[in-house]
Amino acid sequence: xxxxxxxxxxxxxxxxxxxxxxxxxxxxxxxxxxxxxxxxxxxxxxxxxxxxxxxxxxxxxxxxxxxxxxxxxxxxxxxxxxxxxxxxxxxxxxxxxxxxxxxxxxxxxxxxxxxxxxxxxxxxxxxxxxxxxxxxxxxxxxxxxxxxxxxxxxxxxxxxxxxxxxxxxxxxxxxxxxxxxxxxxxxxxxxxxxxxxxxxxxxxxxxxxxxxxxxxxxxxxxxxxxxxxxxxxxxxxxxxxxxxxxxxxxxxxxxxxxxxxxxxxxxxxxxxxxxxxxxxxxxxxxxxxxxxxxxxxxxxxxxxxxxxxxxxxxxxxxxxxxxxxxxxxxxxxxxxxxxxxxxxxxxxxxxxxxxxxxxxxxxxxxxxxxxxxxxxxxxx
Amino acid sequence: xxxxxxxxxxxxxxxxxxxxxxxxxxxxxxxxxxxxxxxxxxxxxxxxxxxxxxxxxxxxxxxxxxxxxxxxxxxxxxxxxxxxxxxxxxxxxxxxxxxxxxxxxxxxxxxxxxxxxxxxxxxxxxxxxxxxxxxxxxxxxxxxxxxxxxxxxxxxxxxxxxxxxxxxxxxxxxxxxxxxxxxxxxxxxxxxxxxxxxxxxxxxxxxxxxxxxxxxxxxxxxxxxxxxxxxxxxxxxxxxxxxxxxxxxxxxxxxxxxxxxxxxxxxxxxxxxxxxxxxxxxxxxxxxxxxxxxxxxxxxxxxxxxxxxxxxxxxxxxxxxxxxxxxxxxxxxxxxxxxxxxxxxxxxxxxxxxxxxxxxxxxxxxxxxxxxxxxxxxxx
Numbered sequence: 001x002x003x004x005x006x007x008x009x010x011x012x013x014x015x016x017x018x019x020x021x022x023x024x025x026x027x028x029x030x031x032x033x034x035x036x037x038x039x040x041x042x043x044x045x046x047x048x049x050x051x052x053x054x055x056x057x058x059x060x061x062x063x064x065x066x067x068x069x070x071x072x073x074x075x076x077x078x079x080x081x082x083x084x085x086x087x088x089x090x091x092x093x094x095x096x097x098x099x100x101x102x103x104x105x106x107x108x109x110x111x112x113x114x115x116x117x118x119x120x121x122x123x124x125x126x127x128x129x130x131x132x133x134x135x136x137x138x139x140x141x142x143x144x145x146x147x148x149x150x151x152x153x154x155x156x157x158x159x160x161x162x163x164x165x166x167x168x169x170x171x172x173x174x175x176x177x178x179x180x181x182x183x184x185x186x187x188x189x190x191x192x193x194x195x196x197x198x199x200x201x202x203x204x205x206x207x208x209x210x211x212x213x214x215x216x217x218x219x220x221x222x223x224x225x226x227x228x229x230x231x232x233x234x235x236x237x238x239x240x241x242x243x244x245x246x247x248x249x250x251x252x253x254x255x256x257x258x259x260x261x262x263x264x265x266x267x268x269x270x271x272x273x274x275x276x277x278x279x280x281x282x283x284x285x286x287x288x289x290x291x292x293x294x295x296x297x298x299x300x301x302x303x304x305x306x307x308x309x310x311x312x313x314x315x316x317x318x319x320x321x322x323x324x325x326x327x328x329x330x331x332x333x334x335x336x337x338x339x340x341x342x343x344x345x346x347x348x349x350x351x352x353x354x355x356x357x358x359x360x361x362x363x364x365x366x367x368x369x370x371x372x373x374x375x376x377x378x379x380x
Numbered sequence: 381x382x383x384x385x386x387x388x389x390x391x392x393x394x395x396x397x398x399x400x401x402x403x404x405x406x407x408x409x410x411x412x413x414x415x416x417x418x419x420x421x422x423x424x425x426x427x428x429x430x431x432x433x434x435x436x437x438x439x440x441x442x443x444x445x446x447x448x449x450x451x452x453x454x455x456x457x458x459x460x461x462x463x464x465x466x467x468x469x470x471x472x473x474x475x476x477x478x479x480x481x482x483x484x485x486x487x488x489x490x491x492x493x494x495x496x497x498x499x500x501x502x503x504x505x506x507x508x509x510x511x512x513x514x515x516x517x518x519x520x521x522x523x524x525x526x527x528x529x530x531x532x533x534x535x536x537x538x539x540x541x542x543x544x545x546x547x548x549x550x551x552x553x554x555x556x557x558x559x560x561x562x563x564x565x566x567x568x569x570x571x572x573x574x575x576x577x578x579x580x581x582x583x584x585x586x587x588x589x590x591x592x593x594x595x596x597x598x599x600x601x602x603x604x605x606x607x608x609x610x611x612x613x614x615x616x617x618x619x620x621x622x623x624x625x626x627x628x629x630x631x632x633x634x635x636x637x638x639x640x641x642x643x644x645x646x647x648x649x650x651x652x653x654x655x656x657x658x659x660x661x662x663x664x665x666x667x668x669x670x671x672x673x674x675x676x677x678x679x680x681x682x683x684x685x686x687x688x689x690x691x692x693x694x695x696x697x698x699x700x701x702x703x704x705x706x707x708x709x710x711x712x713x714x715x716x717x718x719x720x721x722x723x724x725x726x727x728x729x730x731x732x733x734x735x736x737x738x739x740x741x742x743x744x745x746x747x748x749x750x751x752x753x754x755x756x757x758x759x760x
């Protein structure tokens with residue numbers, strides 16, 4: 001008997017009952033039943049984002065929602081500040097280029113995340129900047145941005161703060177309204193435990209004021225069309241309604257468990273994995289590690305491709321490699337969504353056995369033991 | 381025992397085995413297995429569109445694919461001709477407005493479709509027109525455009541022809557290369573027998589030449605990004621991979637049955653439904669009826685809302701009403717995808733029984749009998 005376990009930082013594992021819910025015979029979306037489902041999803045999305053803002057659902061990847069938000073919030077006359085510290089933050093700079101949006105990019109070392117003091121410095125230096133676009137959890141490097149403190153700066157400066165929370169929302173503490181974030185983005189295939197195919201943007205009144213002040217091209221990604229339809233819990237374009245059905249099931253699960261409990265569990269899994277790494281002579285890659293994804297440096301002498309191939313073929317764990325400048329140098333494990341303590345212990349065990357096979361020197365079992373101590377402490 | 385049958389012109393019924401295929405545990409998309417699946421899908425999409433052109437797959441509704449195609453093919457310096465004869469053709473004019481694309485709109489009576497002679501007249505009158513955007517099957521009115529003859533005109537004039545084939549491809553004869561259509565669009569939730577969530581654009585070399593000649597805003601709907609990824613059967617953004625899995629299963633089914641057989645069957649079901657309508661004193665709405673959807677005029681004295689509510693609640697058939705200017709005046713039945721002779725006979729029977737209950741005068745059973753004669757003749 002061999003089981004397959006998906007440990008990539010998206011897509012993540014989908015619960016069996018959610019898969020079966022989505023496999024029920026298809027129904028039409030222009031119905032009272034669909035609107036009732038969309039209404040409940042909207043209430044639960046507000047809980048997920050911890051906001052009273054309107055939560056828009058796009059049929060598309062997380063990129064579609066992020067592009068819609070950036071374009072809508074950056075009409076001519078505004079200037080965005082973008083930090084690049086991984087593949088996804090780079091992508092939002094590309095959106096600005098594609099739409100000719102005035103912006104300043106600041107490059108950070110990969111593995112680090114932007115902080116409040118550097119944001120303040122940039123904004124002091126260029127008073128034209130009135131929009132800050134950040135990635136909360138840089139999936140490609142597993143680095144964290146200090147969103148709560150950055151939000152204090154953007155509020156003080158009366159700027160908009162747009163946050164890509166694709167691997168943050170539903171895993172890391174996210175308190176949109178309390179912190180003062182104006183737009184938060186996420187996608188279906190991470191903490192929401194769904195297949196890819198839905199993107200979400202929570203847009204508050206400050207952001208809507210900006211959206212309404214200008215006109216940008218686009219129909220399918222036009223925020224205003226989604227806001228208008230949301231009045232009746234409808235959609236402007238045909239929705240991926242089997243995914244919406246799964247969304248409702250999973251959001252109910254999340255509400256039932258409670259966000260604070262989920263945030264605690266992810267943090268403990270990440271802490272356990274970092275402890276395991278330290279115990280087996282493996283370095284954590286990011287300087288500012290996030291709790292939704294752990295990126296570990298592939299030890300000297302170990303081939304990254306062989307490592308991922310072996311751990312998948314032999315032990316059934318699909319983990320991610322690096323992208324861009326860290327390709328071949330790191331491997332990444334997810335702590336998002338439908339994953340628990342014992343899945344994580346299993347991943348650590350498989351990682352240890354694979355590293356040992358590939359010649360890395362360490363005490364076999366030390367990683368699992370270190371992780372278990374973290375779990376035991378947390379479960380007291 | 382009561383069964384539910386979805387007869388709306390999208391979404392349409394999804395085969396049980398396809399639903400279960402999509403319910404298998406989720407896997408990652410940056411893998412050789414995914415690329416092999418995407419490669420086979422591409423070959424089968426070329427068969428579906430009857431083309432050697434590149435067939436791009438978008439995670440989004442059909443609108444996303446159509447918007448991507450229109451925007452990509454209409455950079456500054458070009459002028460589009462758009463006929464409006466229903467809700468979807470109106471939407472493509474809105475795309476032109478949203479992106480400030482130079483265009484001329486010609487309004488036709490709803491229920492009719494554009495013809496080669498009128499297209500020629502418009503193009504003669506305005507030599508700046510070098511792009512024609514049409515809907516093959518106007519889902520909202522069930523009217524047909526004469527694509528093969530219009531394509532002769534656009535080729536003669538060296539213009540590009542973009543066709544929304546969302547309710548045409550896989551149901552009506554579509555021969556992209558033979559006819560000389562430059563871009564054909566479709567969506568997942570019609571003849572492809574899938575849930576909504578995927579859009580497709582087949583783009584030929586003439587269209588690529590245009591796309592490469594200019595620069596339009598957009599990242600998520602940028603045709604060039606999809607073409608580049610397609611070189612390795614990859615995708616630029618995270619795909620709705622459960623739907624892709626279902627796509628492969630359904631495209632294989634279509635290939636196995638054969639397009640010509642499917643085209644014949646749809647035509648027979650549409651013919652049977654029109655014969656049934658004539659036999660029960662119900663008028664076919666469009667002047668130029670299409671074989672993928674039948675739109676019937678709700679008889680005088682019958683309330684459209686009550687009709688659709690009753691046929692669904694009492695008999696389990698979900699049919700569509702009208703949109704825009706024909707709201708409340710017509711009902712629509714699909715002949716696309718996973719629907720057969722006996723489903724169609726059932727729909728006619730349920731329609732008859734509902735009309736009788738609501739006071740329409742006709743000979744009960746005449747519709748079913750007329751339809752059966754058509755089927756019997758076709759199956760000889």
